[in-house]
Amino acid sequence: MTYQLKYLSLRARGEPVRWILKAIGVDYREETIDIFKEWPSRKREFRFGKVPVLEVDGEQLHQTTVICRFLGEKHDLVSRDLWTTTRQMEVVEALHDLTNNMASALLGRVQRNEEKQRAMVGLAKAQFPVVMGNIEGRITDQGWILSQQMTWVDVFVAAYLDVYENYFPGVVAKFPLCEALRGRVQEMPAIKTWRQERPAWHPFEDPEGLVSPEGGS
């Protein structure tokens, strides 16, 4: 199989896919698209008008959680029991849901719509610890989410925490099992190297200067 990831030059919904590709250790290429300069004219190349897209043997597959689960199942980095995978997907989708609010908040900042920005950051900030608490309660004595060994779900969660702890400093640390899980995932050599080499935050998603819902910035 050949894999090519096409996504914006952002962390956002891209990091979970990148981290899983690195965790399973397959070769892949990535093409990044600048959200301001290139995306408006390139949107139509994509069947759903959305990215990330993973081209699998040349065929476009979109939807972040669908891409990630496919990679996990294809490369055997999964749990196999139905109820277990269902409970894992529940936290995957809950965490992923936050990207909708955060995307709206970041768009609000670009549009200089402070009310929208504040409201959307507020929604994400309120829900983030709720989701974290539910993940924390599902980490086994081996340190993985409803599993005795690492699955793609752990990598997915770790990648999002690595992004979100910058938007909501101090929250991840309140959940020590989540914090430890994230630490173990990001110490994997391929992910460690990527974290050192990856580009700095794109201005669109830079946590610096994002308003706080309480009033300050």
Next chain:
Amino acid sequence: MTYQLKYLSLRARGEPVRWILKAIGVDYREETIDIFKEWPSRKREFRFGKVPVLEVDGEQLHQTTVICRFLGEKHDLVSRDLWTTTRQMEVVEALHDLTNNMASALLGRVQRNEEKQRAMVGLAKAQFPVVMGNIEGRITDQGWILSQQMTWVDVFVAAYLDVYENYFPGVVAKFPLCEALRGRVQEMPAIKTWRQERPAWHPFEDPEGLVSPEGGS
């Protein structure tokens, strides 16, 4: 297994779950919660602060698409090949994504924020035919989505189309295979009966009076 659905007294994200429960033919109870009068005080009963929730043997399972897939897999109304299920999930998640925009639009209406309402309806209206086109292209000669027989994915799609055609009249009819699929699903006796007996639109989600993004209402 005992199933109890807890959701708002809305169609919205509830209909796909209800239709799948009826299509597989299991007994279930449903408790509805009024979004205005009851939801604010009852939100905390739910581990993620969100509904729909399906209680499975008393345990809360949330996230619409996760609930629906679980029911399909548990009751054998699924495809089993990885690439097939992946391509089915791609359209499931894409269609489900529209509920975020529509929920924001309906909230905007309650808040008398016409700008928000118009913007959110506009996003959903632009994306709906894109998703429909992708579904249309995946319907087999047997009339089901990437399958020779009906799966939960068909029921899920039909239930959402039954809601969305009221928000965007005339769109579904442009996709004759989707229209035929929806017709076949809603002719299933348990679903046909439900469509005749279910409550009228709750004022929160009534398509009547929703603004059009072009300017009129």
